[in-house]
Amino acid sequence: MGGLLPSLSRPANHSRIFYSVMFDAGSTGTRIHVYTFIHGGSEELPVLDNEMFHSIKPGLSAYADSPEMAGHTVRMLLKVAKKTVPRLEWKRTPLFLRATAGLRLLSAERARLLLEQVQHVFDESPFLVPDDSVSIMNGTNEGILAWISVNYLTGHLNAHSERTVGILDLGGGSTQITFLPKLRKTIESVPVADYVAKYDISNSTFELYTYSYLGNGLMAARLATLGALGAEGLEWRVFKSSCLPKKFRDEWSFGGLTYRVSGDPDGLAGYKLCYQEVLKVVKGIIHQPHELQDSNVFYAFSYYFDRAVDAGLIDGVQGGTLEVRDFKKRAKEVCNKMTKHPPHPFFPVHGHDLHHLSAQGWIRLQGEHRAAVDQESEQRGGQLGFRRHVGSPPRPEDL
Secondary structure, eight states: OGGGSOOSSSOOSTTSEEEEEEEEEOSSOEEEEEEEEEOOSSSSOOEEEEEEEEEESSOGGGGTTOTHHHHHHHHHHHHHHHHHSOGGGGGGSBEEEEEOHHHHTSOHHHHHHHHHHHHHHHHTSSSBOOTTOEEEOOHHHHHHHHHHHHHHHTTTTSTTOOOOOEEEEEOSSEEEEEEOOSSHHHHHTOSSGGGEEEEEETTEEEEEEEEEEETOSHHHHHHHHHTOTTOSOTTTOEEEOTTSOTTOEEEEEETTEEEEEEOOTTSOOSHHHHHHHHHHHHTTTSOOOGGGGSOOOEEEEEHHHHHHHHTTSSBTTTEEEEETHHHHHHHHHHHTTOOSSOSSTTHHHHHHHHHHHSOSSEEEEEOSOSGGGTTOOTTTOOTTTSSOOSSOOOOOOOO
């Protein structure tokens, strides 16, 4: 995992500028981030000077039956790197691709075939291809690197900072929570040892509470709520939900599969029924650390940010600060005013998911940052090449 971080010892070039290219292969899309760093030559972390971003949908997991398309996707995105990085720097600019929950949810063989196609494209490129440049990132690393990215971008990893912030990352296939506990009891009371990980950075060792809940990303939770997770006979089945307007009927695609969904024309709809549907899916899954009942500050991003913008809870550029209960309140309002074609038909499902999956207390949803984080781009930046940045502008999702 340490190989993903910019090397502080290598002189990138005479102007102390160096580049790194990261592919974030998520469950709903593949994104390229081309980073420009400036290193001052001291023990301080390098400064992120610029980021070039582009994305392609769907995610690589959608090509499980045609893996050559995964290679095609990466090849198209590499054009962004070639246009951004000076030609003389290509051979010393490293490429990385880290796949997340979309590929973790596939069988090992299917995931391997997809990554082989990506590796082939990397190997034929003019860029530097380190060992282990293409792989599936496990949930623990995904959470840790998101935490590092947010604290780096917000200045909490510098030598003068006395505190850090926690992160809540909600992707399509999984969700992560990571923070630095204030209380030893938090570490000692975890359900299993997998909830704790140590990481060394900037001559400091951090013992983090971190966990990734695979299958509980927003899209996977939507599937489960609809009763469509792992279902067969998709060509003729229609998945009904009281979270959708009675007369609503549409198709929705995720992970290379298309689902027909609708409201229940013969049943009831509304807040209470929708709440119970979602509760069956998420209840008892998320461990609640005791100290989160206090006033911890969390940065929530990815779908937390997108859906908060969709619901009008925060500004799409400036972001904002919310309480978890705000998602529940807005879901209740939308559920009780559902029409045949609402602007965001799945928000009742998502609002309840967000409420149940969130940590207790305050969560901070940031939009485009100024100063050190003003290069935030879309659909979540890639943790400085690792995953999604805090609070980028919202991405339109296929509903």
